[in-house]
Amino acid sequence: MAQRKKRDAQAQPQERLWRRIDLHLHTPASSDFQEPTVTLLDILRKAEARSMDIIALTDHNTVAGYAQMLREIERLEWLEAARRLQPDEKWRLDEYRRLRGKILILPGFEFTATFGFHILGIFAETTPVRAIEHLLLNLNIPADKLDLGATEVGATADVLTAYRLISEAGGIAIAAHVNSSHGVAMRGLDFGGQTKIAYTQDAHLHALEVTDLDSKSKRSTAAFFNGSKPEYPRRMHCIQGSDSHRLNRDPGNPKNLGAFERITEVLLPAVTFEALRAVFQGSDFTLTRPFHGKAAEPYDAVRAAREAGPSIVQSFHDSFSQRGAKLRAIINDICAFANTNGGTILIGVPADAHKAPAGVANPKQAMQAIRGAVEQLITPPIEITFAVHDSGKVKVLQVNVPRGDDVPYAVEDNKIYVRNEAETYQAVRDEIVALVQRRAAPAVEAASPRPIEPPIERGAVQPPASIGVAEAAAPPRTGVEIVESEKRGGTFYHAVRDLRNGSIVRNVTRKSARKLWHYAITQHEQHPVNAAAIKWLGDLGLVTSARRAGAMRYDLAQRAPDGAIRIYYGVSDDGVHGDWRRVIELGGPPPVPADTPLEANHS
Numbered sequence: 001m002a003q004r005k006k007r008d009a010q011a012q013p014q015e016r017l018w019r020r021i022d023l024h025l026h027t028p029a030s031s032d033f034q035e036p037t038v039t040l041l042d043i044l045r046k047a048e049a050r051s052m053d054i055i056a057l058t059d060h061n062t063v064a065g066y067a068q069m070l071r072e073i074e075r076l077e078w079l080e081a082a083r084r085l086q087p088d089e090k091w092r093l094d095e096y097r098r099l100r101g102k103i104l105i106l107p108g109f110e111f112t113a114t115f116g117f118h119i120l121g122i123f124a125e126t127t128p129v130r131a132i133e134h135l136l137l138n139l140n141i142p143a144d145k146l147d148l149g150a151t152e153v154g155a156t157a158d159v160l161t162a163y164r165l166i167s168e169a170g171g172i173a174i175a176a177h178v179n180s181s182h183g184v185a186m187r188g189l190d191f192g193g194q195t196k197i198a199y200t201q202d203a204h205l206h207a208l209e210v211t212d213l214d215s216k217s218k219r220s221t222a223a224f225f226n227g228s229k230p231e232y233p234r235r236m237h238c239i240q241g242s243d244s245h246r247l248n249r250d251p252g253n254p255k256n257l258g259a260f261e262r263i264t265e266v267l268l269p270a271v272t273f274e275a276l277r278a279v280f281q282g283s284d285f286t287l288t289r290p291f292h293g294k295a296a297e298p299y300d301a302v303r304a305a306r307e308a309g310p311s312i313v314q315s316f317h318d319s320f321s322q323r324g325a326k327l328r329a330i331i332n333d334i335c336a337f338a339n340t341n342g343g344t345i346l347i348g349v350p351a352d353a354h355k356a357p358a359g360v361a362n363p364k365q366a367m368q369a370i371r372g373a374v375e376q377l378i379t380p381p382i383e384i385t386f387a388v389h390d391s392g393k394v395k396v397l398q399v400n401v402p403r404g405d406d407v408p409y410a411v412e413d414n415k416i417y418v419r420n421e422a423e424t425y426q427a428v429r430d431e432i433v434a435l436v437q438r439r440a441a442p443a444v445e446a447a448s449p450r451p452i453e454p455p456i457e458r459g460a461v462q463p464p465a466s467i468g469v470a471e472a473a474a475p476p477r478t479g480v481e482i483v484e485s486e487k488r489g490g491t492f493y494h495a496v497r498d499l500r501n502g503s504i505v506r507n508v509t510r511k512s513a514r515k516l517w518h519y520a521i522t523q524h525e526q527h528p529v530n531a532a533a534i535k536w537l538g539d540l541g542l543v544t545s546a547r548r549a550g551a552m553r554y555d556l557a558q559r560a561p562d563g564a565i566r567i568y569y570g571v572s573d574d575g576v577h578g579d580w581r582r583v584i585e586l587g588g589p590p591p592v593p594a595d596t597p598l599e600a601n602h603s
Contacts, residue, residue, distance in 0.1 A: 018265045019053035020291055021276070023122055024110070024176065024209060024241030025259055027057055029065030030149040034246040034256075040069045041092060042247055043259055044099040050260040053271050056106040056122045061136065064147045066107040067129045069096075104271050107132055110176060111139060111166075112151060114158040117184050117199070118176035120209065120241075121166040124273040135169050159184060163204035172277050174207045175200065177243060179221040193231060200225065201234045206280035213240040213264070214290040216307070218573075226285075227313035229574055230477040230500040233341040234403065235313060237280050239264040239288055265291045283342060283400040284387055301398075302391040305346055306353040309550060310422035312500075313343040316351040320360050320397070322369045331373050332417045333424050334401050335409050338382045339435055340419035342403035348396045359394020366397050379413060380406045408435040420498070421478070421572075425514050430505040473540055475499055476556055478575030479568045480516055482524045494521055499568060499575060520569035529557065529567050535586040540579055543567065545587040554584055 026033050027040060047055050057066045076093040079085045085093065107129065108122040123132060133146060139157040157165070166173040178185040184199035185208075200208065210221040217223070227235030242262045250256035267287040268275045279287050286301040310316060315333045320326060330345060337343035347366065349357035360366050367386045374384060387398040408416045408427070416427040416435070427435070475481070476499055483504060484495035495506045496517050510521045523529075534541035534557050543555035554576070556568045576584060 016267045016269050018289075019268045019271055020051060020263055021054040021239075021266055022047075022052060022242050022260050022263045023054075023056040023106070023108070023172075023174065023239065024058050024120060024243045025055055026059055026110075026243075026245045027065030027068075029062060029068060029147075030059040030245065032060070032151060032245055033149075034250070035248075038247045040065065040072075041095055041099075044103065044105070045095070046247060046259055047103050048099055050263070052103055052260055052263070054104045054106065054266075054276060055260075056108040056120075058108040058110045058120050058122070059149045060110050060151045061112055061141050061145065061153050062147055062149045063107055063109055063129055063132045063136070064149060066105075069105075070129065072096075104273070106273060108171075109136065111136070111141075111156070111162055112153060112182075113139075113156055113162050116182050117159050118182040119159065119162045119166070119184075120172075120174040120176050121162075121169075122172040122174065122273075124170065127170070131169070135165060138165060159199050160202055160204075163202050167204035167206070172206045172280055173204055174209050174239070175205060176209050176241075177211055178208045179210050179212060185221065185224075197231050200236065201232060205236075206277070207237040207239055209241050209243075210238050211240065211262070213238055214292065216304075223308075226308070226311075227341050227343070228311045235283075235285060235342065237285060237288060239266075240290055263291045265289050282385065283402040284385055284398070285344070285400075286387055286389070286398065300391070302346065302349060302357070302389050302396050303353070305344070306349065306351065310351050312419050312421055313337070313341050315343065315345050315422075315424070316349055317345065317347045318350040318355075319358050320347050320366050322365075327369065327373060329424075330370060330399070331377055331411060332415075333419075334370075334374060334382065334384060334399065335378055335411050335415075336417040336419040336424040337401035338378075338404035338409045339407050339417065339427070340403070343401050343419065345399040345401065346396055347399065348394060349391060357391050357394050357396055359391070360397045361395075363388045363395050363397045370399060377411050378409055380409065382409055405439075407439050408432055420514055421500075421516060423515060428505055428508075430503065434501070434503045473558065473579050474577075475558065475566070476554075476568050476571040476575040476580055477577060479554075479556075479571035480520045481566060481568050482520055485524070492521075492525060494524070496520065499571070516570045523555070523569060524567075529555075529565065531557075531565055534565075535583075537579075537583050537586060540583045542583050542586045545584065554587075556580065556583060 025043065027043060028036050028038060059065045073093070073096050076085065076089055076096070079089060080093060104125065106122050106125055107127060108120060109132065111119045111121060113119055121135070136146060137143060139162055141153050141156060145153050163173045175184045177183050178200065186196055208221065208225060212220050213222060222238040225232055225236040225238065227233060240262050241264070242257050242259055244257050244259040244261065246256070246258055248258040249261060265288070266276065266279055268279065305314060308314060317326065317330055330347065333345050348360040371384065374382065382404055383402065385400045387400070389396045389398060410416045416432055417424055418427045418431055479499045481497040481499060482494050483497050486493050491509055494508045495504050496508050497504045508517055508521065510518060510525065513521050529543055534543055539559040541557035543557050545552060545554045552573055554571045556571055558566045558568070560566060
């Protein structure tokens, strides 16, 4: 440890370096560990061989593996003080000291919550083992099973209680292998939406461990939890871990990984638990990346962002100037992100991935200008952070904006902006009312928490959804619906429902409408839908589909029990769920579904 502190002290102040971490490792203290002759020193020596910086020992429902290491070191140090060390014991003590000086070893556990969901709790190396054991007892691990390392320990605490207690104890709460078995994303179960949302969006949850972190698919788990999904507005930090139950990969099953064979890199100013926890508590999602090995192409955060394109949580500005419209457009985006779901702004690079980035000539000066403008123009205060990326031969500036708690945020006291899909707009009256209601919502929910529906037991058969029963299908989750129209003074005024959040904005005209609203109103006024022209599948239908602004959009229909037809305009792939997936196939080969994380193998 002294060597590591010396190394960090020699680094420049606040200099950040990519560090290798693996926060999901089992030891022989787990009852299902597959190589019982392996020792803790074997695991640490392999960590050194893989150039690991931070590891966590996370046995099932116990901290026994980590405790065993501390007891062995304590025994060897006692023998050393008594001058009774044998040569092999001296070697072991020297190895422990050397390896602990190079690698930060954190205590932790993999907790089995109610219904079998797995949660990692990671703690600082200064945390007493007894404190972690006390926490496990509070999570209802039976005292007589506290050292067994068993995966099944009877009735325990629920998922949300586990997140809260781990966080309140100063730990890092991570949902384990969320897109696989025992994962809280409940992959493949198309029910219990409120449960999935609660289990993956809770404020006490710091990160999601996924098994497909290096996937570039739009169906990857990280893409699913990037803040753009209507039901999952909180963007989540995603990492990967080995979840190894053996030292070396199983030669008979390559998917059964060994230790440190699926790791993450984190950009840290120092190799400390505090620095690691700060990353997971922050709003910069470019500080983690999958590790592929030295020969692999380095992760390019700018390229990945451009491939995803503008969205409700991401915007681009091709250049920067300290004065005029360019700086003001950035300030408006910051205000809009704070009022919506938070987000990331990339400056010095166009959204079009085919165009070369211009970069920012002086990123430090740009940061000072933006921070000063935010402090001067936006009220109440909002804390933003920055990052600088090399993209080609230029510097690209990244601004990270958290989702604000003290909404609404305003520019120059009275200009309130919101993010609507991939655009920033000045809020209208009904949207301002919704922001005020959102600020009051946490107090209401705290006083009367919404019950969480229990998941179906694993292995249970789900009854198929019934096509043809209107109430069986909820509306799409993106797009807009014209719910009312009224002609006054020769002009049509419409009430527009935003399907992403259910809010209704009234008195919208074609002239005052935003892009998507303008499209919907134009279609509604000039091209009324003919029910006979709709491609029906039961009571759900496809009106039309087209690629607009680089993304597929669908106009969809739903027949109500009274025979009325509801039209949903401009639905994106993110908004398609359940039986609507089958409906869009009526227009031809479907786009890749985007509402279910990609399945990945879990050892």
